[in-house]
Amino acid sequence: MRRSPGRAARAAGRVRDCERRPMPRPCGADPGLRRPPLARHRGRQCPRHETHDRFRRSLVARIAGRVRRFAGSIARRRCVSHAGLDKKLVLIVNKLMSILQETPELPANPPNPVDRAWGKAHPRIATGMHRPVTAMLGTAPYTSPRDAARKPRDQCDDGGDLGRENEREGGFGMHKPTRRTLLSSIGATAGSAAVYRTMDALGMLGPGAAHVATPDLAPGSGEGGHVVILGAGVSGLAAAREMSKAGWRCTVLEATNRPGGRNLTARGGDVLAERGMRQEVCFDPEDHLYANLGPARIPYHHRTVLGYCKEFGIDLEVFTNDNRAALFHDSTRFGGRPVVARRVLTDMRGYVAELLAKAIDRGSLDAKLTSDDKERVRAMLTSFGGLKEDRGYAGTNRAGYQGATVHAGLQAGDVEEVLDFSELLGADFWQYKLHFSHFLNQNPTLFQPVGGMDAIVRAFAERAGHLVQYGCVVLQIRRQDRGVRIVYRDPGGAERAVSADFAICTIPAPVLKDIPNDFSSETQTAIESLEFVEAVKVAFQARRRFWEDDSAIYGGISWTDSDITQIWYPCNGYHRPKGVLVGAYIWSSGPGQRYSAMSGPERLRAALAEGEPLHPGYAGEMECGISRAWLNVPFQNGGWPRTNPDAAATLREGDGPFHFAGDQVTALPGWQEGALLAAHAAAGAIHRQFTGR
């Protein structure tokens, strides 16, 4: 049951309650996630369940944009005053809500959906007064060498709106006319993926071009084809979305009651089910009080995920891995007390720099370095490590200042003492934990969708959710004629079958391996050889953001040698009264198995005890907690596959009419990017089989 909320919260709740059930046809029991007060909703029609057109979405996006901007401007500028405003605001919000819930007739010809990608849906403010920057530069406009080579200057000067307008209509602006003309004709004849590849070949994309590299499926190319997609995680949803756009008939079978699979954001009132366990999520109903129990971060180079975020208008905020105020804790070192990351990193760099500088001074690298090189390495090391003139390390203010004030204040104060070298050497974080953010997928900048990772699922479900049959458990995967026959149990418990030309199977290997099938033995062997990580997360709602208030920790990760492995501080809701903190993120076998074997309350108790050394008084700060052991989640049976390139390669090849997707078939296990790339690849392969290419 939800707690009785305030008036405004109740008004907003009206939207919230129906919105948070994104499946058009909820059917049967949901072993994954369920909200208990179902009765509250049965009698009520949620408008979104009635229409699924793009036009509505675009309007909503515009409204949302305006309300958000308006609210932002109020919030930022606050040029307002009224004692009785509070009540009136509630009335207005109610009014607004009731208008928002009307469902009108839709226009016969909704405008081209391409214009409605986020940002494009915002009303264009007339920018006729804009002159290109070159026009502002007075008499001698600067011409870049590339511009100069490309086109006469005066053509360039009237760019601005004109160029953009043309672009929007599919024409081409003033810049890069020849390339654009070329690309235009490629686009017209061979589709956008071909344009993308051409741009890539021409070097027009740069090192990390933003794109949704959708498979090269020309519109209509799937007409007459039928594909059945097993599983409605992000991989299955992306396959359904892209293939249905190309004209394929798509049937998506999903065992649970919700789309998203591992992409799961828990909010107050949700119910989390594991085998033999049921937890109600206890968080307050505020926007920032949620926990991403599956995926939580998106690195900048996951261009497919980010491309979809851009296309779908999903707001992003920075996710912080590397926070120098966070803690490193090894129960056997430094008296079992945690050490702030800033000190560990600074001193580690200092010691490394000193050691190398000394070795160079002793001539032991003379064979490898010229004397010029040596000077440069020395200079670098001095800066790298914060060494003194004599190239010794004796601490630097990068580690902070002693006492309550970390920074220099009125006067500089005393620099933190240097951590003992042998304690540091012996500590478990000395090795890889210190370097975590240097791993490619943990590099800054990382993002999270504002309000929860499932924004991605919602966006896909808005576009392809109508293709999904929920509560339908796949029982057999069969070959038939030149296609497939999938036997499943429907939400009523009846056994049914669907035949199709192809199947894309995104069911995670630990589940898939036990489903009777007609796969080749190589395929079956590959499936069986994929081992999934025993991933566990625990999340607590804290009554006070003690990590910010007491320790100046804003987001980021603390590390410990106990089973909880990590504590994540929320990267949102900064300075607000409460916060949801990830109190354990476990992915190694021993700890994962131990936590998976515990009951819900046991997990919370253990995680509180293990967090205590990092934050004395920890348990007393928490209002409630939840946990998720993916090993025990029906239809998942694990977190993600341990790296196994051979098995992944075998599955990527497909098996006749069967194709395999999900992160499990890629070199990016444990990342949505892999799941999406695999969906695109499977769709492309089927397309080639279908069209005989």
Added chain:
Amino acid sequence: MRRSPGRAARAAGRVRDCERRPMPRPCGADPGLRRPPLARHRGRQCPRHETHDRFRRSLVARIAGRVRRFAGSIARRRCVSHAGLDKKLVLIVNKLMSILQETPELPANPPNPVDRAWGKAHPRIATGMHRPVTAMLGTAPYTSPRDAARKPRDQCDDGGDLGRENEREGGFGMHKPTRRTLLSSIGATAGSAAVYRTMDALGMLGPGAAHVATPDLAPGSGEGGHVVILGAGVSGLAAAREMSKAGWRCTVLEATNRPGGRNLTARGGDVLAERGMRQEVCFDPEDHLYANLGPARIPYHHRTVLGYCKEFGIDLEVFTNDNRAALFHDSTRFGGRPVVARRVLTDMRGYVAELLAKAIDRGSLDAKLTSDDKERVRAMLTSFGGLKEDRGYAGTNRAGYQGATVHAGLQAGDVEEVLDFSELLGADFWQYKLHFSHFLNQNPTLFQPVGGMDAIVRAFAERAGHLVQYGCVVLQIRRQDRGVRIVYRDPGGAERAVSADFAICTIPAPVLKDIPNDFSSETQTAIESLEFVEAVKVAFQARRRFWEDDSAIYGGISWTDSDITQIWYPCNGYHRPKGVLVGAYIWSSGPGQRYSAMSGPERLRAALAEGEPLHPGYAGEMECGISRAWLNVPFQNGGWPRTNPDAAATLREGDGPFHFAGDQVTALPGWQEGALLAAHAAAGAIHRQFTGR
């Protein structure tokens, strides 16, 4: 002139236009920043100029919070649809606006302002159903050692609301009763600063406690005293706010027409004035299209700035310094082409690790390391540098993969080639630029206020702006009897004088040194010895976020060896159509002087040319640009003081009735934290002089 905006924009503009003139009494010409269409506003009364009470602010905060949360829930959940909604929304927004602009009678006894700090102003959602987490844990609740020592368990279990309610009324909850009782009596008798110090002494604050360590000024303690504050930058505003709260009569004289001084956010329509130069800011009127031309980032340990942000309810978002997708550019290395930060950092670490590992292998550090130590250092280096088994460095996937795809995709691909060691050694970024984010004030997590740094100025001006006399140029600073006499030119051009008991002078040293005064010769010498940095920023509005689209750069900084020094990518508006990019951030002398000597268009042209090697086609992407050379700004004459601890210490001591503030008197020159700490210190010193302590 503003461009003609859409309907909603116009509706919002009503708030915006008056809000963006935060000064209650605009008077005289503003050499700093002025919006040209003054005529538009003269006839209209902006409600904020009529009342300045805290009660109104609290209401506004609550409204803002609700509208924001409501908008957020719409935006996130989008369970809405209506073709005509757009129009209706505008009507509602207009209605809302008109209500917001009513100015009612104020209640006689506004509630205690302390309750209205951000977050506290939000309506409390009844959380009566909340049990503390321990109550969820079944029969054997986990008790932290500290809790156990502190109080019987059953007292703890009914904490929750009760504890908090008590707290709000000044009583104390169930937790830590003895400490709290103690603190309570300290608070009642000696004020909040004493409580803070006591908590600090008791070790209750932790290493980086969040607080606004305001000076220990008991309410009413300044009654009968008069202080004149010279300058209304953040330092002067903070002094005025804290001292007026304590009962001081405060007169703030500010030469320009706006509060904030160096804290300056430029938005479309603003006019930037330097000596002999006037630039109109050309950015589109969207919330994310602004440039912070002075302060732009707040590190996590600047507890005074962040404490005010929390107290004032200023929303924060992450500011990224260290983005591994950003670029390093040395025009003489790597063929003059930029190299992505990820590769530079990875290879630098690889080479350093290899060199040190080799030196250890050769036994050259045997005297310094035991054989156990050596093993541990080797293991660390392997992880640090991504070394192979033989401890050689031959590249790692941390540098990314070759070609358009940075990350591993379906399959792993080819790791980036290792950068040439001697090129790397010779490059100018090999030294300190690589390590920039390790400097204490550049450490993650950093923040920026959502919508612009001047949110801080606005918040101060809401509280203390009525004490400021704008357009009043200080001409002489004199001693008189036992106080001060300040001669100034008022906005009408008349010379006037104000007498007071004390003066706090925040006027930047390069201006202050030329104002006739009665300072001691030590003071005058110290002022003259402060050298200010020739800081310059250039900002461009790009028609396309090419850095994101083409290079996957989201926020962060690229470095180059040309004068522009840095390019900053915006840490907001991700994926939106346009963005404002800082095209130069200069603080070293030569480049600063060169750019300061240029005209506006020359600066833009030069900055475009210098950015071109980092982003081919750069100039063609820009719609317009602006620049700010702080050396040429009247009443500033520079960016911030170069480190000069002696001069700062002299000024911190004060000079009879004269006290000095601003970042210039601290160990944090160039940081608002210093400016605020100095204001608190000056207020505290005056308080001690006044009360004879």
